Every structure is written in C-alpha cells, then in structure tokens.
Amino acid sequence: MDELQLIIGNKNYSSWSLRAWLYLTLNDIAFDELRLPLGTPEFHQRIHDYSPTGCVPALRQGDVCVWDSLAIIEYLDGIYSPAVSWPIEPRNKALALSAVMEMHSGFHALRSHYPMDCRKTPFPAELRGDVQKDLTRLDHLWRSCLELSSGPALLGDLGIIDVFFAPVVFRLKTYQLPMSQPCQAYADWLYQLPEMQRWLQEARVETEVLASNEWKG
Numbered sequence: 001m002d003e004l005q006l007i008i009g010n011k012n013y014s015s016w017s018l019r020a021w022l023y024l025t026l027n028d029i030a031f032d033e034l035r036l037p038l039g040t041p042e043f044h045q046r047i048h049d050y051s052p053t054g055c056v057p058a059l060r061q062g063d064v065c066v067w068d069s070l071a072i073i074e075y076l077d078g079i080y081s082p083a084v085s086w087p088i089e090p091r092n093k094a095l096a097l098s099a100v101m102e103m104h105s106g107f108h109a110l111r112s113h114y115p116m117d118c119r120k121t122p123f124p125a126e127l128r129g130d131v132q133k134d135l136t137r138l139d140h141l142w143r144s145c146l147e148l149s150s151g152p153a154l155l156g157d158l159g160i161i162d163v164f165f166a167p168v169v170f171r172l173k174t175y176q177l178p179m180s181q182p183c184q185a186y187a188d189w190l191y192q193l194p195e196m197q198r199w200l201q202e203a204r205v206e207t208e209v210l211a212s213n214e215w216k217g
C-alpha cells in the first residue's frame with residue numbers, strides 16, 4: 001500500500017489537524033507529516049497541491065486525496081481497523097457517532113471565541129458570547145458518556161470520540177473554562193496522554209504567531 005502523508009497546520013493552532021494526527025499517532029499507523037504553517041506565504045503557495053479546499057488537515061496516499069478531519073479518520077478506519085475506533089456495541093456507537101458529528105458541526109461559540117492556542121500560559125478567560133451554553137451542553141454530553149462507561153475515556157476505551165474532543169481539552173486548559181468535577185477529571189486524563197503531550201511539546205517549539213488565532217483580551 002502507498003505511504004500515508006498527512007498535511008497539517010501549526011500544532012499550536014490547528015485544532016482540526018490535531019484530530020487526524022492524534023488518531024494516526026494513537027493507532028501507531030505510520031505516516032509522513034508535512035507541516036504548513038497557517039497564514040504564511042508557504043501555506044498559500046503549497047496547500048492547493050494537497051487539498052482542494054485549501055484547508056488542513058489533508059491526507060494523501062498515492063493518488064488518493066482525503067480532505068476534512070472526519071473524512072480522513074473514516075477513510076483510515078475502513079482500511080486499518082485500528083484499536084482507537086468506534087465502539088462496537090450499538091448504543092455506544094450511536095452515542096459516539098452523534099457526539100462526534102455534534103462536535104464537527106457545533107460548539108460555535110467555544111470554537112470561535114476560544115481559539116486553540118495550546119502553548120499559551122493558562123489564564124481564567126472571561127466567558128464570552130454563548131459560550132456558557134456550549135459549556136453546559138458539553139458538560140452534559142461528557143457526563144452522560146462517563147456515567148455509562150465509568151471512564152477513563154468517554155466511552156471506556158479510548159476512541160474516535162475522545163480524539164474529536166482533544167482540541168476542546170486544550171481550550172479548557174488554556175482558558176481555564178469551568179466544568180464539573182468529572183468532566184475536569186476526564187479533561188486532565190486526556191491532556192496527560194503521552195501523544196497529547198508530544199503534540200504540545202511540538203507546538204511549544206513553533207515560532208509562528210497567528211494574530212487571528214490569539215486571544216483578544
């Protein structure tokens with residue numbers, strides 16, 4: 001089979017890139033990483049060679065091209081049948097699918113007002129826009145999963161559902177957003193995973209600053 005090449009943005013800022021990268025890394029699937037820092041001339045010159053939308057992440061395998069984080073994960077899941085995947089049990093699978101799609105298309109206030117900036121020194125950010133509504137919904141969703149599974153991952157074993165919420169965990173940390181104790185404990189657990197810490201270390205050595213993704217105090 002042709003080698004996999006994953007095209008990502010900055011590790012500090014690119015939340016969608018984190019999802020595809022984390023899925024591959026947790027599953028120990030070999031891939032080449034091409035990092036194109038967002039907003040740079042290099043990004044604009046090169047991204048359309050890899051991604052028809054001009055967005056990251058994108059995955060190339062020979063002449064196959066997959067763009068969009070969820071499409072990448074679904075494509076790989078069909079080929080590799082890896083350990084970090086969807087639950088098998090139908091009720092848990094329904095929950096995981098719904099939660100992932102909800103994250104993929106929702107939580108707009110959280111995403112727009114609190115950009116992922118994982119290397120930033122944590123501080124208690126004020127609650128803006130409709131973010132309390134998003135946090136309440138997130139807390140309810142996570143608690144309903146954790147009550148079913150009793151942890152440590154949302155549905156017991158680490159899965160695609162956790163991969164999808166990984167950037168939210170970095171946002172909760174950076175902006176010290178309030179969550180209930182069980183959800184905070186889950187976020188701490190996911191944050192400490194070696195693969196999350198590796199992403200964070202690699203974000204910390206990046207030098208680019210993207211004004212549009214920085215907190216506007």
Ligand SMILES: N[C@@H](CCC(=O)N[C@@H](CS)C(=O)NCC(=O)O)C(=O)O
Nearest residue numbers: 014015016038055056057068069070
């Ligand atoms: N729905 C897409 C969203 C991808 C996306 O918006 N990526 C951002 C970076 S995180 C991007 O590439 N933006 C292009 C730019 O900033 O020029 C996915 O899931 O992959």
